[in-house]
Structure formats: C-alpha cells, structure tokens
Amino acid sequence: MSMDQLISKIVATKNPTVVGLDPKLDYVPNYIKEKIFEKYGNTLKAAGKALLKFNIGLIDELYDIVPAIKPQVAYYEMYGYEGLKALAKTIEYAKEKGLYVIIDGKRNDIGTTMDAYATAHLGLTDVNGEKISAFQGDCLTVNGYLGTDGISPLLKVCNEFDKSIFVLVKTSNPSSGELQDKLIEDHHVYEVMGEMCETWGQDSIGKYGYSSVGAVVGATYPEQLKELREKLPHTFFLVPGYGAQGGGANDVKYAFDQNGLGAIVNSSRGIMCAYKNGDFTEKEYSKAAKLEALRMREDITSVINEIKF
C-alpha cells in the first residue's frame, strides 16, 4: 500500500513533514539566475533551468532529513513546457535520492479524463505498446467534488502501481468555509467529503492502519483537524498551512494519532525562502532551508506523541 511507503519514510526520518517545492524566479538566488540568464537570455528555457538548479540544491540538503517533497504543478506550468520539464527532472532527481513525491495537481474531471490524469502522474503511459512513466509521482492531490466516478480511475491506478492520493476535504484558505462548512442535513460538506475518503479507501488499508486515500486538511483550521482525526481513523492527512499561512505546531498537533502518525505537515515558502529571513547569504539558501526543516521537525515532534513502530 503506497501510503505505507510514505509512512515508513516518516518513521525512518522521524519527521512528519513535507517540503513544498513551489519555486518562483523571485525565490531563486541571483548567483544561480545570473549565469543561466546570461547564457539563455530572458526565456522560459532559462527560467526552467533556474528552477531546476534551485530545486536540486534544496533536495541535496534535505533528502536525508525529510521523507517527501510536494511540488505544486502551477509553479512549473507558469513557465510553459520548459517549466514542466523542470518539474519532471525535479521529480526524477528526488526519486533517485529516495524521496516520496506528492505531485500537487489538485486534479478533477469526469472519469475518462481522470484516467488520463492518473496515467500521467501515477501510472504508465502507453506509447505503441511501450509503457513509460511520464511524471513518476508516488501520490497526487485531487479534488473529489465530481464524485466517485472521478475518483475510481485513480483508485485503480493506485492499486495497480502502489500509489496514493490526497483528496481536498477542508482546505487551508480563508474562503474555504463558504462551501466546505455548509451543512447537508446535519453534516458539514467537509465531513461528507471526509467520509467519502474513508469509503474510497476501505479496500486499501495498509500495515499502519491508513488507506491509499488521504485527505487534505488545512493547519489553519485546528478544530476541524481534531474533529476529522477522530471521525476518519483510516484516512491519512496532508496538512498545508503551517508557516507562511500562519499555522503552528499547536494547530497541527490534533492531526496526529497516539503513535505520532496520521499526518504529514507541509511547508513551502517557509523552507524555500528561509534564507531571506535570517543572516544568510544567497549562497546559503539550501543550508537555511535545512535549518528551517530541522526546526520545523523539532517544533512539530515536540507537541505530538513519539513516532513509534
């Protein structure tokens, strides 16, 4: 079960956090950009190369202390196919280093199209009988609001290739309650979506008690995190919103179970841009990221039960 692969890496690193690789050119230190732009001009190709170099520097410092990375596809799409090339190469490099890769695409569509997304990010693409892994993700974030026929193709691919998904349940953004907190009979929309995750995952529960179908629940909503942890015993949580969006260790602690498992907390800008917030030179950007990742691990593990297994 693929969520087992993620949880095993969390246990091995004793670190329930994931680094979001959401790079923009503004975040890339000048010493990296200067050389590349001199050679390739102000082009998307140069941008893609700069993002990749930035990411590789981060991965080199972080791969042995964090279990996973979460590249958000939008930051790469912004630079066209050269950006997507940087995404594919980033994933390839992260996997070589043993990291679990959560592709943050938040995909959703009708079944046939979801099948194509599942193949692109988690499965194998057929090229005249040759089966090729296009993006090589271990996990994909998705939106479940089209219902079961939009999720079923993903479950099939997860089952076949030992992959997992995180479904949006209670998102971290300020407006998330406009729809997600509405009541259907006596249940909030986010509770209904959470229950759907339990149902979608019921045939893929692994050795840690969690299924291949996880849920995204924001660090900015600690009460809902606590409520959902109690109501969804087999659903592993991806918790964004720590750091740059204001969430702290005390907000995320209820996402965890008695074994210190049950959730992985994301920080993107907090880690990528750590060098901008201290006495660091640009050349120390990856060292600053490592120090912030270690601080985040300490911050979160100090308020949850010891990670056991």
Ligand SMILES: O=C(O)c1cc(=O)[nH]c(=O)n1[C@@H]1O[C@H](COP(=O)(O)O)[C@@H](O)[C@H]1O
């Ligand atoms: O699915 C996500 O990862 C996600 C869901 C959500 O509810 N809120 C949220 O912020 N995210 C993503 O988590 C990351 C948060 O980035 P930072 O705020 O910079 O740490 C971004 O990649 C967001 O797209």
